[in-house]
Amino acid sequence: MDRLSNTIRPYAWGSTTAIAQLIGAEPTGEPQAEMWMGAHPGAPSRTERGPLNEVIDADPAGQLGSAAVAKFGPRLPFLLKLLAAGAPLSLQVHPNLQQAKEGYEAEEAKGVPLSAPDRNYKDANHKPELICALTPFDGLCGFRAPEDAAKLLEGLGVDSLKPYADLLRAHPEEAALREVLTAVLSADRDEMAQTVADATAAAQRIGGDYEPYAGIAHHYPGDPGVIAAMLLNYVQLQPGEALFLGAGVPHAYLNGLGVEIMANSDNVLRCGLTPKHVDVPELLRIVRFEATDPGVLRPEASPDGEEVYDTPIDEFRLSRFVLPEGAPAHDLTAATPQILLCTAGAVGAGELGLAPGQSAFVPAGEKAEVSGVGTIFRATVVA
Incomplete structure (x- = not known):
């Protein structure tokens, strides 16, 4: 390790x-x-x-394990x-x-x-x-439903945003989102800068649901991305x-x-x-032009205390252990490579002590036992 x-x-x-x-x-x-x-x-x-x-x-092969090398290559x-x-x-x-x-x-x-x-x-x-x-x-994260995006744009009361709201309502979902994003990113830069300035002033005045976009515009004044951001789910x-x-x-x-x-x-x-x-x-x-739920993930706990964030790909697998006082050690030995990251408390990983922000690489097959009081994230692969 x-x-x-x-x-x-x-x-x-x-x-x-x-x-x-x-x-x-x-x-x-x-x-x-x-x-x-x-x-x-x-x-x-x-x-x-x-x-x-x-x-x-x-x-x-020694560091990553033969299964990981066969599936992902020597990296x-x-x-x-x-x-x-x-x-x-x-x-x-x-x-x-x-x-x-x-x-x-x-x-x-x-x-x-x-x-x-x-x-x-x-x-x-x-x-x-x-x-x-x-x-x-x-x-x-991901597009709002076109009707929701149209209402958000209209709520600012900016005349130059009305054509985008109309487009969002005039077509099926995929075509509506594609046309509006294309129009926003292809618009005359000076005209769009003025639209963004007007939208920013309105967002600052109205507040509430518009506060995030006023904050974005503060960092990127005049950027077409401020309007594009209003097409997306805020999470x-x-x-x-x-x-x-x-x-x-x-x-x-x-x-x-x-x-x-x-x-x-x-x-x-x-x-x-x-x-x-x-x-x-x-x-x-x-870009995938489809409205989606952001899909907030919460970890799924297994009997051994490992909390796994389930994803549909194999290049990575992220989980965490929240270790209370007096908890037994956890054996994390695996046939795949791992990185362990402490984010709270004091955690022992093998012979290493990890404080918040400290991490360790565990070669495939190497004995890996964690203990202590704190939180440790485990990154590995599905091979």
């Missing part, structure tokens, strides 16, 4: 306090957005044996993070596996550099993800609740601290709330 030393990414939307408070450190004054735990080459965790990606590359198929949003992240979607392969191959054939700002596909993998709240956590997670984001589902995290796990990919198509490249035609090819 390896204690992990992890990189904190200083993205501009990150909270200046949340990760520092969790790990018991003094805030630096700079944004601390994500702590990465895993073998992603962009910021691999470090161990006493070397960077985790190099440790795995040197012995894939750790997930990335675990602490995510601390102090401002809204970009409104975005992720491709499914076939779309990712096609998109990656097409851009490779065109010779688009991986570092190019207009590159959409950094790899050939999909990126389903799960966010589990550690604090109250606000986000956007407030309580600690321990989670959201699963599948392929094609538009979403954005707005505020809060959580544990995030995802397939090991960088593929993102952006809809707005960002200064980065927005490829509208490709985005419209990827």
Whole structure:
């Protein structure tokens, strides 16, 4: 078992306090957005044996287990993070596996550099993800029913939003959502900036259900994504609740601290709330235009105390143990690779002691027993 030393990414939307408070450190004054735990080459965790990606590359079967290598290849198929949003992240979607392969191959054939700002596909993998709240956590997830979105837009009393509300009512669900998102993202930038300014002023005046959008507009004035965000479900997670984001589902995290796990990919198509490249035609090819319930997940407890967040994919499996005083040790030995992350209390993992924010990598088949008083998240795969 390896204690992990992890990189904190200083993205501009990150909270200046949340990760520092969790790990018991003094805030630096700079944004601390994500702590990465895993073998992603962009910021691999470090161990006493070397960077985790190099440790795995040197012995894939020994570190990951033969079943995981056979199913996912010689790499750790997930990335675990602490995510601390102090401002809204970009409104975005992720491709499914076939779309990712096609998109990656097409851009490779065109010779688009991986570092190019207009590159959409950094790899050939999909990126389903799960966010589990550690604090109250606000986000956007999936489309509202068109009628609900129309009422929300109309409630602002902004004349330039009326055509969008009319479109939402004029077509069947899929066509209505597609036409309105296309119109919003393709509108004249100056005209849309004025629409967003008028909508922001109205949202600030009305408050209530409109407060989240006034907050979004504060960070991204004039951005078409402010209007696009009103087409989506607004979700407030309580600690321990989670959201699963599948392929094609538009979403954005707005505020809060959580544990995030995802397939090991960088593929993102952006809809707005960002200064980065927005490829509208490709985005419209990827988005699933259907109204959905956000589907808030609550963990399912098993007899041994493991609380599992059930998802429909195999690249990752996230669970947690909430360990009370006097609880017996739990044997987590498995034939698959694991990362253990403490988020509260003091937890023993094998011979390691883990405090909040500390983590460990457990190679496949290695004895893994946890005990103590606190909360520990377990990330692994289904192989």
